[in-house]
Amino acid sequence: MSYKEELLGDYIDILSGFAFKTKDFVDNGVPIIKIKNISPPCVTLDDLTYVSNEVAEKQKKFMLSYDDVLIAMTGSHINQWTSVVGRVARVKYSDSTLLNQRVGKITIKANAEADINYIYYYLSQDAVKIKLAAKAGGAANQANISPAHIKGLSFPCPDLAIQKKIGNILKSYDDLIENNQKQIKLLEEAARRLYKEWFVDLHFPGYEDVEIVDGVPEGWTFGVLGDVAINSGKKEKKEKRDNYKYYLPIDCIPKKSLGYIQVNDVSLAKSSLIGFQKGDIIFGAMRPYFHKVVVARDKGLTRTTCFVLNAKDPSYWSYLAMLLFTKDTVDYATQISVGTTMPYVRWNDMRNMPVIIPDLEIAERFNKQIQPIIDNIASLSEQVILLQQARDRLSPKLMSGEIEV
Known part of the structure; x- marks a missing residue:
């Protein structure tokens, strides 16, 4: 069976990050999450830039929470292996951080019958990143997409109960990876x-x-x-x-x-x-x-x-x-x-x-x-790769209805 196609924008909203100024940056304080921190499957806390607590207090709207879904809206797109634009990652930490410009936070609209896990795995597919890159403006080494580009995607939209089942199946792989x-x-x-x-x-x-x-x-x-x-x-x-x-x-x-x-x-x-x-x-x-x-x-x-x-x-x-x-x-x-x-x-x-x-x-x-x-580290790293590959092979089959749940 196959699922009906719906417009993603009917189900999600996208909060674009705040344009913090250079003068706001300090040596220590509240970290801001930039494009470079979108490192699938997780948001990383490497090489951070900070703003003061006072600046952060004024921008509470952009404070991130555990399991938030973020998407990079600027970056290179040479091919599917090295693409940055369209990368999707989740917040897997409890520290206070803020959303920076050109990074979007995906949320489900009020009363929309959509599951955030399902949407996350849909957007994580290489085929979807390629679609977004095709819509992008700018050069290949600095492509740009907008919230409208993301919302303009059509996606397979089964009933909410099926979305949740698919999301949970794919999330079980990520739990093992984590x-x-x-x-x-x-x-x-x-x-x-x-x-x-x-x-x-x-x-x-x-x-x-x-x-x-x-x-x-x-x-x-x-x-x-x-x-x-x-x-x-x-x-x-x-x-x-x-x-x-x-x-x-x-x-x-x-x-x-x-x-x-x-x-x-x-x-x-x-x-x-x-x-x-x-x-x-x-x-x-x-x-x-x-x-x-x-x-x-x-x-x-x-x-x-x-x-x-x-x-x-x-x-x-x-x-x-x-x-x-x-x-x-x-x-x-x-x-x-x-x-x-x-x-x-x-x-x-x-x-x-x-x-x-x-x-x-x-x-x-x-x-x-x-x-x-070190041998154990290598073995665990290889297991992560195999789990990622299995998840990524399974995802389109579940979402297309080729495999029923």
């Missing part, structure tokens, strides 16, 4: 704490019986990053891209997470390509302050905007991975970056970062502790 992502965060925090305990606080196993010699535990040495790390990436030609599973440019790498979910099709890999292998550590060298450091879980391509690194000695692999993931390393890379508009760090500079090198036994013991954690 649970996996929470587990990833807990694992990353455990790895960070262990690294700090062993190599910052120097409370490694047996530290009580080890003397400090010239500022380091006996058997440890002072060195530089290049003593433990090699630049393991392989320059690759576009013609060889089909030998790799996917394309992972810096834009796809998440901030402050060892695992990654978003990847691009290898057909999008065009130039300045670097091949990586499972176990390589990918470090975002352009604008390093974004803290983009992940561990490759299989064979792929990135670009020269990233370092592809690995340990000279496998025994030091976990130590190197967590060293690169620390804020201190990211801060060091930021300080030695060159360029102004798009600062980047050079490997010949980065390799000279001073480090403490533990003895082989401690490095191997750390490996045994951390390797399973």
Whole structure:
């Protein structure tokens, strides 16, 4: 069976965000949610801009709540893999935040027989984003849609009870995804704490019986990053891209997470390509302050905007991975970056970062502790991808009536 088509604007309203002024921005206060924070499936709280409590108090209308549905109304649209305009995400935090301009909040009209979960999953489909992009004005790298464009979409509109069933089925996938992502965060925090305990606080196993010699535990040495790390990436030609599973440019790498979910099709890999292998550590060298450091879980391509690194000695692999993931390393890379508009760090500079090198036994013991954690993070990340793919395959079939509920 198929469902009747209705005009979306008969069922939803869209609140466009407030145009906060530069003079309103402060170092701390109430965060405002911009287009860059619309990172499906959730709104992120990375790289925030703030306004004062006084300014926020005057704009209560734009305060966001848990589970709100937001849509980006400006952004690039080169293809369905990299599109920003039309991205939809939900608020999954309880902190106070405000809606910024060019981001819209979707709400159900009073007395309209529509389910917000159903509407969210309808708008989340790639086919719908492509429809919206076709309506957009401006260049492909800065497309714009309006609330009227969104409301002008027609959508399959079954009875409210069926909408709720479909919404709940699809939401069950997102609940599993959210649970996996929470587990990833807990694992990353455990790895960070262990690294700090062993190599910052120097409370490694047996530290009580080890003397400090010239500022380091006996058997440890002072060195530089290049003593433990090699630049393991392989320059690759576009013609060889089909030998790799996917394309992972810096834009796809998440901030402050060892695992990654978003990847691009290898057909999008065009130039300045670097091949990586499972176990390589990918470090975002352009604008390093974004803290983009992940561990490759299989064979792929990135670009020269990233370092592809690995340990000279496998025994030091976990130590190197967590060293690169620390804020201190990211801060060091930021300080030695060159360029102004798009600062980047050079490997010949980065390799000279001073480090403490533990003895082989401690490095191997750390490996045994951390390797399973990072493997688990990779496994959970892959499960998230599979869940997303299953949800996205199911969604149009449920909404078209091909699968009855």
